[in-house]
Amino acid sequence: MNDFLQxxxxxxxQRSLWACAVIxxxxxxxxxxxxxxxxxxxxxxxxxxxxxxxxxxxxxxxxMQVSILIGAVLxxxxxxxxxxxxxxxSKVDQDTALSIIHTSAFAIGYIILVQLGLQQKVDDWLFGSxxxxxxxxxxxxxxxxxxxxxxxxxxxxxxxxxxxxxxxAAAMGIPTRAFSYGIFAxxxxxxxxxxxxxxxxxxxxxxxxxxxxxxxxxxxxxLMFWGGGLIGGLGSVAxxxxxxxxxxxxxxxIIVVLGVTxxxxxxxxxxxxxxxxxx
Amino acid sequence: MxxxxxHICWGHDHSHHHHGGHExxxxxxxxxxxxxxxxxxIDFSLHCGHTLALIGPNGAGKSTLINLLAGLQKPTxxxxxxxxxxxxxxxxxxxxxxxxxEVDWRFPITVRELVEMGRYPALGMWRTPNRHDRxxxxxxxxxxxxxxxxxxxxxxxxxxxxxxxxxARALAQEAHILLLDEPFTGLDVPGMESLGELLQSxxxxxxxxxxxxxxxxxxxxIFSHSLLLKKRRIAFGTTQEVLTADNLLAAFGQQxxxxx
Numbered sequence: 001m002n003d004f005l006q007x008x009x010x011x012x013x014q015r016s017l018w019a020c021a022v023i024x025x026x027x028x029x030x031x032x033x034x035x036x037x038x039x040x041x042x043x044x045x046x047x048x049x050x051x052x053x054x055x056x057x058x059x060x061x062x063x064m065q066v067s068i069l070i071g072a073v074l075x076x077x078x079x080x081x082x083x084x085x086x087x088x089x090s091k092v093d094q095d096t097a098l099s100i101i102h103t104s105a106f107a108i109g110y111i112i113l114v115q116l117g118l119q120q121k122v123d124d125w126l127f128g129s130x131x132x133x134x135x136x137x138x139x140x141x142x143x144x145x146x147x148x149x150x151x152x153x154x155x156x157x158x159x160x161x162x163x164x165x166x167x168x169a170a171a172m173g174i175p176t177r178a179f180s181y182g183i184f185a186x187x188x189x190x191x192x193x194x195x196x197x198x199x200x201x202x203x204x205x206x207x208x209x210x211x212x213x214x215x216x217x218x219x220x221x222x223l224m225f226w227g228g229g230l231i232g233g234l235g236s237v238a239x240x241x242x243x244x245x246x247x248x249x250x251x252x253x254i255i256v257v258l259g260v261t262x263x264x265x266x267x268x269x270x271x272x273x274x275x276x277x278x279x
Numbered sequence: 280m281x282x283x284x285x286h287i288c289w290g291h292d293h294s295h296h297h298h299g300g301h302e303x304x305x306x307x308x309x310x311x312x313x314x315x316x317x318x319x320x321i322d323f324s325l326h327c328g329h330t331l332a333l334i335g336p337n338g339a340g341k342s343t344l345i346n347l348l349a350g351l352q353k354p355t356x357x358x359x360x361x362x363x364x365x366x367x368x369x370x371x372x373x374x375x376x377x378x379x380x381e382v383d384w385r386f387p388i389t390v391r392e393l394v395e396m397g398r399y400p401a402l403g404m405w406r407t408p409n410r411h412d413r414x415x416x417x418x419x420x421x422x423x424x425x426x427x428x429x430x431x432x433x434x435x436x437x438x439x440x441x442x443x444x445x446x447a448r449a450l451a452q453e454a455h456i457l458l459l460d461e462p463f464t465g466l467d468v469p470g471m472e473s474l475g476e477l478l479q480s481x482x483x484x485x486x487x488x489x490x491x492x493x494x495x496x497x498x499x500x501i502f503s504h505s506l507l508l509k510k511r512r513i514a515f516g517t518t519q520e521v522l523t524a525d526n527l528l529a530a531f532g533q534q535x536x537x538x539x
């Protein structure tokens with residue numbers, strides 16, 4: 001226990017704790033978009049596809065935060081838009097195209113990282129390593145959270161209409177195409193921020209579980225954003241305090257905590273829980 | 280139900296007069312997807328106060344016409360005018376209602392929030408709703424007997440209540456034109472009848488109701504006018520005039536006639 005208190009006093013621990021809170025909150029906040037848009041599987045494939053972008057960025061520009069960020073965004077866009085393109089220009093549907101493109105991209109990324117001699121770092125990209133986050137990383141995470149919260153809050157009203165009923169939204173003059181690209185871009189940004197924390201494999205959990213939990217607790221779409229943010233942030237902080245004494249990997253612990261939270265809501269939610277089902 | 284005396288256009292728009300009523304005019308409208316013609320030179324015009332059924336076989340262009348009227352796609356040729364001006368300069372005048380099957384009924388939204396969405400064209404992205412907006416929402420809920428149900432999640436309503444909730448959204452929008460995509464699909468006979476009466480009463484207050492419809496038997500009871508389509512206009516007029524054996528033969532072919 002003393003060990004842990006001493007550890008908390010160190011800058012690296014404090015930085016990690018802040019990172020948990022901020023990244024957890026941003027992902028939880030944005031997870032409402034993923035859940036309400038019912039696009040979690042797509043996002044899952046895209047998160048894995050960020051790997052080759054990161055690998056290529058390292059290959060071309062070296063290990064720099066900014067280039068890694070840009071590489072990840074480009075890879076996400078290419079896989080997302082590429083699958084859309086393949087499905088529109090062939091018989092294959094988008095899910096099939098996405099599966100092939102993202103696994104291929106993932107494989108290529110892995111090969112490049114191993115070739116670069118970054119094999120030990122591969123684990124970090126796949127499962128995250130909050131402890132290795134520097135100050136710049138933390139600032140990037142703050143900035144991304146701010147963008148997410150501000151843009152979603154500012155556009156809340158048309159956004160909910162769009163998520164609920166895109167056609168009626170378009171008929172009301174809401175720029176639905178801009179919204180769909182904007183949401184995609186925002187999700188990629190948040191994915192990149194969580195990549196360092198929980199890695200390409202686990203990031204989907206952070207981007208779905210918080211709002212999915214809220215979905216079982218509320219009838220108000222607006223609450224899913226803030227509630228998701230709170231669950232994501234508090235869950236990640238709780239995981240931080242659990243992981244050290246238990247000796248568990250932090251990124252994995254975050255996902256486990258959020259998974260357990262979801263399970264609790266699934267069983268005990270006053271309105272929609274397993275125990276309380278009226279019908 | 281909305282009182283009969285509370286004449287027309289329940290909305291706020293003080294500038295308009297009802298002498299001739301508002302007119303929707305569709306002039307020589309065509310729509311193509313690449314080389315495929317979905318609609319060719321459609322022409323008709325109709326005043327507020329009527330109910331119009333869009334009737335035709337599958338692929339006749341009913342959905343395309345609804346999309347064009349809703350502004351979801353642009354005609355490749357022709358004009359759609361509302362009181363002489365392009366309809367899409369006055370988007371708040373059109374309320375679109377999706378098909379039941381297209382709605383995500385588990386979406387976490389209450390009846391009241393759904394109806395409040397109707398205020399969007401008036402409010403825009405940022406203006407906060409004021410007392411006037413709230414009154415309109417309450418009036419719309421009341422008119423469709425949803426006040427008691429306003430806090431329910433939309434999936435917790437019956438089929439008829441769900442449809443009334445979407446109609447209440449259209450009322451809150453103060454739209455003159457209500458566009459409905461196959462509203463009668465999946466309703467039982469009593470449900471059909473009460474929705475039919477509701478649409479007629481909304482029309483009698485000065486709205487124009489336009490709905491795609493596939494049931495030829497019920498059309499004359501529900502809709503005052505019909506547009507029979509098969510990519511082109513086969514016939515337009517009062518439903519009685521339109522649904523003649525010859526016209527139906529032209530639209531649907533032999534098989535359908537023997538069935539109905």
